[in-house]
Amino acid sequence: MKEQRLPYRRLFNLGISGARATCPEQVVKRLGALQAQDYHQALWAIGLRMKASTAQLIEQSIADRKLVLTWPMRGTIHFVPPENVRWMLQLSASRLLAQDGRRLMQLELTLDILEQCKRMICDALEERKRMTRPELMQLLEEAGIRTNHQRGYHLLWYLAQSGILCMGPREGKQQTFVLLDEWVPRTREVHKDESLAMLAATYFTSHGPATVHDFAWWAGITLSDARKGADAVQSRLASFKVNDQIFWQGTSDVPEASHADSSVYLLPGFDEHLLGYKDRTAVLKAEYAPHIIPGNNGVFMPTIVIDGQVAGIWKRTSKKKGLEMEFHLFTPHHGREDEIVECGRKYGEFMGQPLVSTAFQIKV
Numbered sequence: 001m002k003e004q005r006l007p008y009r010r011l012f013n014l015g016i017s018g019a020r021a022t023c024p025e026q027v028v029k030r031l032g033a034l035q036a037q038d039y040h041q042a043l044w045a046i047g048l049r050m051k052a053s054t055a056q057l058i059e060q061s062i063a064d065r066k067l068v069l070t071w072p073m074r075g076t077i078h079f080v081p082p083e084n085v086r087w088m089l090q091l092s093a094s095r096l097l098a099q100d101g102r103r104l105m106q107l108e109l110t111l112d113i114l115e116q117c118k119r120m121i122c123d124a125l126e127e128r129k130r131m132t133r134p135e136l137m138q139l140l141e142e143a144g145i146r147t148n149h150q151r152g153y154h155l156l157w158y159l160a161q162s163g164i165l166c167m168g169p170r171e172g173k174q175q176t177f178v179l180l181d182e183w184v185p186r187t188r189e190v191h192k193d194e195s196l197a198m199l200a201a202t203y204f205t206s207h208g209p210a211t212v213h214d215f216a217w218w219a220g221i222t223l224s225d226a227r228k229g230a231d232a233v234q235s236r237l238a239s240f241k242v243n244d245q246i247f248w249q250g251t252s253d254v255p256e257a258s259h260a261d262s263s264v265y266l267l268p269g270f271d272e273h274l275l276g277y278k279d280r281t282a283v284l285k286a287e288y289a290p291h292i293i294p295g296n297n298g299v300f301m302p303t304i305v306i307d308g309q310v311a312g313i314w315k316r317t318s319k320k321k322g323l324e325m326e327f328h329l330f331t332p333h334h335g336r337e338d339e340i341v342e343c344g345r346k347y348g349e350f351m352g353q354p355l356v357s358t359a360f361q362i363k364v
Contacts, residue, residue: 006209006242007283013208013249015049015271016265016305021050021109024061025081032202033078033088035275036069039175041268041302042079047266047350055351062169071160074220076169085180086163087190091199092220093161099170102160107151109260117145118164125165125179150204193232196221200229204237207276208249217278229347233318249307264339266314266347272301274300274310284310288330291363304340306333312363316347323348324354328363 008221014031021027027049029032037040040055047053061067067079070135072088075096080088104110117140124139125131136148136156147155156177159165168178190198203215216226229250230237237248267273272291274280283305284292291313292301304312304327312329325344341358348355 014318020051196229205250209247322354
């Protein structure tokens with residue numbers, strides 16, 4: 001495969017170009033897991049991959065328990081299919097929790113405190129079914145357990161990693177938490193080798209072309225385990241070499257038209273288009289990376305993708321009359337402005353707001 005065709009194949013396999021999904025759970029099941037640190041950006045990550053959608057429709061899927069929000073991959077928040085949440089947590093949580101000792105010491109959280117918090121939160125949720133984060137923090141504070149300086153957040157993260165909690169639907173602007181065992185029915189136990197194979201097959205089919213190093217990074221597993229998973233399903237995958245690197249993808253044919261796709265896309269921050277890979281140079285030039293992650297602070301800006309490449313960033317401001325959008329391109333793209341604005345209009349429709357103004361700048 002020629003190197004320049006690789007970005008177009010990813011756009012297609014990631015569900016950004018080509019046929020669109022008909023429901024939110026179809027998007028998440030295809031990707032295996034979808035990055036969701038920024039809640040509203042994550043809703044758009046699902047919506048842009050659908051034939052027609054609104055933020056409210058996706059939020060209803062969360063309320064209907066068709067999507068689950070928790071911390072399964074790399075200890076970060078993702079949407080995952082409910083039937084996969086437990087084996088995904090089991091695959092990565094033990095490693096993350098084993099590495100958590102230093103952070104627990106920094107936060108002055110002992111195993112006794114963690115167990116006390118677990119009992120209190122479980123008792124409260126068994127009675128109330130769901131509680132917001134502020135309500136849970138108040139519960140702990142009233143019991144004399146400090147929640148400041150990230151202690152409260154880390155307690156919730158720890159219990160989610162342990163398979164006790166997951167996130168429920170939002171109440172207004174507040175995220176709720178629920179007991180995983182009450183929210184998601186238990187399914188059959190999946191052993192490690194099987195889960196590695198299942199995750200590898202899903203990843204390379206939906207994110208390919210990608211390397212085993214990309215898979216290990218995305219899944220938050222060791223390179224050895226990533227190779228084991230890829231080896232188990234290599235008969236179901238296709239491989240090729242680019243610049244002495246071996247890439248894997250699903251065996252289904254990608255329509256030739258997608259390789260010449262000249263469409264424009266407005267992708268959310270933290271989209272799998274970038275976060276799904278350790279090496280992002282196939283779609284993002286090194287000199288543009290500082291604009292995507294300003295200050296290298298771990299916050300990924302929403303991106304403009306043109307001809308398979310990250311070509312700029314976009315921002316939106318919600319006003320009473322509707323959305324005001326700014327498009328910051330890295331270099332001029334004459335004749336593409338109308339396509340970009342049309343993408344902005346579709347984003348506005350998704351959010352239920354009209355697009356009232358647009359502005360273009362060249363990012364220096």
